[in-house]
Amino acid sequence: MATRRCQVRVSGREVELLPERALYWPEARLLAVADLHWGKPESFQQHGIPLPAGVLEDDLARLSRALERTQAQRLLLVGDLIHSKRGITPAVRERIATWRAGHDVEMVLVRGNHDRHLKSLPPEWRLDVHEEHLDEGPFRFAHHPEPATGRYSWAGHLHPVVRLSHGADRLRLPCFHVGEAVGILPAFSAFTGGLDMSRRGGERIFVIADEAVIEV
Numbered sequence: 001m002a003t004r005r006c007q008v009r010v011s012g013r014e015v016e017l018l019p020e021r022a023l024y025w026p027e028a029r030l031l032a033v034a035d036l037h038w039g040k041p042e043s044f045q046q047h048g049i050p051l052p053a054g055v056l057e058d059d060l061a062r063l064s065r066a067l068e069r070t071q072a073q074r075l076l077l078v079g080d081l082i083h084s085k086r087g088i089t090p091a092v093r094e095r096i097a098t099w100r101a102g103h104d105v106e107m108v109l110v111r112g113n114h115d116r117h118l119k120s121l122p123p124e125w126r127l128d129v130h131e132e133h134l135d136e137g138p139f140r141f142a143h144h145p146e147p148a149t150g151r152y153s154w155a156g157h158l159h160p161v162v163r164l165s166h167g168a169d170r171l172r173l174p175c176f177h178v179g180e181a182v183g184i185l186p187a188f189s190a191f192t193g194g195l196d197m198s199r200r201g202g203e204r205i206f207v208i209a210d211e212a213v214i215e216v
Contacts, residue, residue: 006206006213008178011138011152017176017206017213020066021186023154025139031072032141033063034156035080035187037114038096039087055191056092060099063188067105075105076134078156078185079112079143081121088118097124110134112143112157147181159187161194162207162216172196176206176213 005024006017016024023032036059067075082088100107101124108128109115121127133142140148145155164171174186174194180202187194199205207216 004212004214006215008204008206010178010183013138016070018066018070019208019211019213020062020069021174021188021208022063022066023176023183023185024066024070024072026070028136029071029073030076030136031066031070031074032076032078032154032185033066033188034078034143034185035112035159035189035192036063036077037080037083037187037189037192039089039092040083040189040191055189056095059189060096064099064103067103073105075103075107076141077107077109077127078141078154079110080114080156081109081112082118083114085117088122093122093124097122100125108134110141110143145182145184153182154185155182156185156187158184158197159192159194160184160197161186162205163196164207164216173207173209175208175216178204178206 008015008017013027018024021033038056107126110130110133133140135151138152140151140153142153142155144157147153160175160177161172162175164173175197176186177184177197186208197205205216206213
């Protein structure tokens with residue numbers, strides 16, 4: 001199935017919702033993702049809980065694909081880039097540094113609650129860090145989904161998902177939740193839980209189904 005970019009107009013700007021679990025704002029050449037939780041498997045493994053290998057590699061490959069397809073000049077990380085201090089092992093730190101060295105893109109982090117576990121992030125990741133939010137054009141990018149006076153907020157934190165059922169079949173899929181004042185991005189990492197979302201008046205939900213983004 002061909003990749004489908006789902007275009008949505010928000011606050012007078014065209015943005016694209018991508019199946020890579022990312023938001024692209026073409027006018028600003030900006031790609032935004034939230035809740036990567038780098039180092040989460042390593043955090044669990046240190047507590048004796050075995051988890052599947054390859055989570056970081058899969059996420060980095062998908063992030064590279066989104067950057068290549070959009071040709072974004074900036075990558076905005078909308079909070080919870082890391083999972084915990086203990087999860088940023090020397091191997092994780094080095095792998096991400098290697099990935100970063102191969103991508104000539106400006107990377108901006110708006111800290112989330114998990115990012116505060118590390119006072120400073122590895123310098124070789126070359127991040128421009130904002131503590132609370134980033135305002136640009138009509139948008140505010142912040143980790144927690146809270147309205148902002150005079151701006152439309154894009155956030156993460158909730159890991160939104162939708163439950164779909166047909167007879168005995170049930171699916172739980174990541175989604176974009178686009179409200180009247182706040183839009184919530186799906187968790188970029190596939191290795192996360194999620195909060196079930198429902199649509200109320202004035203809201204739209206776009207589910208990610210394989211290589212497509214579909215409004216439900």
